[in-house]
Amino acid sequence: MTTWKIGGPAETAYWPETKEDLSTVWQRAQEAGVPVWLIGQGSNLLLPDEGLPGVTVVTTYLRRVEWGEYTVQVEAGYSLARLAQEAGERGFSGLEFARGIPGSVGGAVMMNAGAHGGTMASHIMNVTALWADGTVKKVEKAELEFAYRFCSLRGHAWVLEVELEFSPGDRRQILEAMKEHLTKRALNQPLEKPSAGSVFRNPPGDSAGRLIEAAGWKGRSIGGAQVSTKHANFIVNTGNAKAMDVLALMEGIQKDVQVKFGISLQSEVAYLQLEVNKHTLFHPKEIEG
Ligand SMILES: Cc1cc2nc3c(=O)[nH]c(=O)nc-3n(C[C@H](O)[C@H](O)[C@H](O)COP(=O)(O)OP(=O)(O)OC[C@H]3O[C@@H](n4cnc5c(N)ncnc54)[C@H](O)[C@@H]3O)c2cc1C
Incomplete structure (x- = not known):
């Protein structure tokens, strides 16, 4: 569903x-x-x-x-x-x-x-x-x-x-x-x-996709979840992704973007x-x- x-x-x-x-x-x-x-x-x-x-x-x-x-x-x-x-x-x-x-x-x-x-x-x-x-x-x-x-x-x-x-x-x-x-x-x-569209909200004056890519996450996978190679703000299900895989990717991205750019990415998906x-x-x- x-x-x-x-x-x-x-x-x-x-x-x-x-x-x-x-x-x-x-x-x-x-x-x-x-x-x-x-x-x-x-x-x-x-x-x-x-x-x-x-x-x-x-x-x-x-x-x-x-x-x-x-x-x-x-x-x-x-x-x-x-x-x-x-x-x-x-x-x-x-x-x-x-x-x-x-x-x-x-x-x-x-x-x-x-x-x-x-x-x-x-x-x-x-x-x-x-x-x-x-x-x-x-x-x-x-x-x-x-x-x-x-x-x-x-x-x-x-x-x-x-x-x-x-x-x-x-x-x-x-x-x-x-x-x-x-x-x-x-x-x-x-x-x-399969995806849920953009995973993070765009921070004011910037794009979440640009930040994720610049932090080196484009294309990275955990389990069956992958940061899309086409659009870094999309996480795609490559076959058998679990919610935990997606959450682990999201957490990794958030931590890294915070450390590298001082920006706290906020989730858009519920x-x-x-x-x-x-x-x-x-x-x-x-x-x-
Ligand atoms: C490929 C793709 C592209 C997308 N592109 C965009 C885009 O360009 N712009 C954009 O804004 N979004 C985009 N989205 C995200 C999504 O389509 C939108 O947020 C959409 O409005 C969610 O509607 P839904 O019915 O699927 O909500 P759901 O995913 O079913 O629910 C989302 C949240 O809303 C609540 N909810 C759902 N219906 C109701 C209701 N009747 N009353 C109260 N709460 C409710 C749910 O409880 C949940 O918390 C995209 C998603 C995908 C997969």
């Missing part, structure tokens, strides 16, 4: 088909004291080799979509790349940047996904979310904070649905821009091997840990750096 193809089995996996269904699962898991995790397309996730206890809720069947006049109301599990393509075909401009990002809409809101100068946050009007106390509430964009790969809902709520806005554009130009972005990605990214307590019951704890 992850693009890295790493991680043990989920004890139970559940694919809700409606927002109400998802809320009910959350409520019942809370009542039963069972840990519950949420994943979208698993394209920014490292799962533990031991697997996940409790219930893993996968949003990919939450895919109702309703187009308006240069707007769209879309559920969390819808494919972001597909939404971008469909917007382009309507002559709706804004999501050109997102055509090559392999996540769900909910994951993209939570990560404030971005590329080629565009971000999700620029197009969000409002978000309907399930909060930790079990309530479902719509929040306007002005009530939320977004930054580089950050949304203030993280750790507090699950995205159920979002309304996005576009500007009028020329269909041909939009689709052409998307094609160019896809070509660029195919040239610069190791798309033929790592779901197994320690379960009241806080992590709702949201996975993540390794930040």
Whole structure:
């Protein structure tokens, strides 16, 4: 269930088909004291080799979509790349940047996904979310904070649905821009091997890939995990990588870049840990750096 193809089995996996269904699962898991995790397309996730206890809720069947006049109301599990393509075909401009990002809409809101100068946050009007106390509430964009790969809902709520806005554009130009972005990605990214995209956030004014390469890590492997020879900020699974292999590479890179350049690289991928307590019951704890 992850693009890295790493991680043990989920004890139970559940694919809700409606927002109400998802809320009910959350409520019942809370009542039963069972840990519950949420994943979208698993394209920014490292799962533990031991697997996940409790219930893993996968949003990919939450895919109702309703187009308006240069707007769209879309559920969390819808494919972001597909939404971008469909917007382009309507002559709706804004999501050109997102055509090559392999996540769900909910994951993209939570990560404030971005590329080629565009971000999700620029197009969000409002978000309907399930909060930790079990309530479902719509929040306007002005009530939320977004930054580089950050949304203030993280750790507090699950995205159920979002309304996005576009500007009028020329269909041909939009689709052409998307094609160019896809070509660029195919040239610069190791798309033929399982990965989770960029592993580290770019530090201000620099690029994580440049620093990793300069520190001598490009192409290095631990177990089945390898720092891509094509793009040093990607770690690829060469066949049988374990989460521990990826974590060991990440740790080695972080230490070395810190020593050589005095820069502390922060993780962009989310790592779901197994320690379960009241806080992590709702949201996975993540390794930040
Ligand atoms: C080849 C490749 C290229 C990539 N390129 C880019 C890029 O250019 N730009 C970029 O920003 N990212 C990129 N990514 C990373 C990834 O695609 C994005 O971060 C994406 O938005 C994650 O969405 P997801 O559904 O896969 O989330 P997941 O990986 O399933 O989850 C990521 C985190 O979000 C949480 N989450 C998921 N859905 C929800 C929800 N509905 N509500 C609350 N929390 C939720 C999960 O619990 C987890 O903590 C790339 C990945 C790959 C594999």
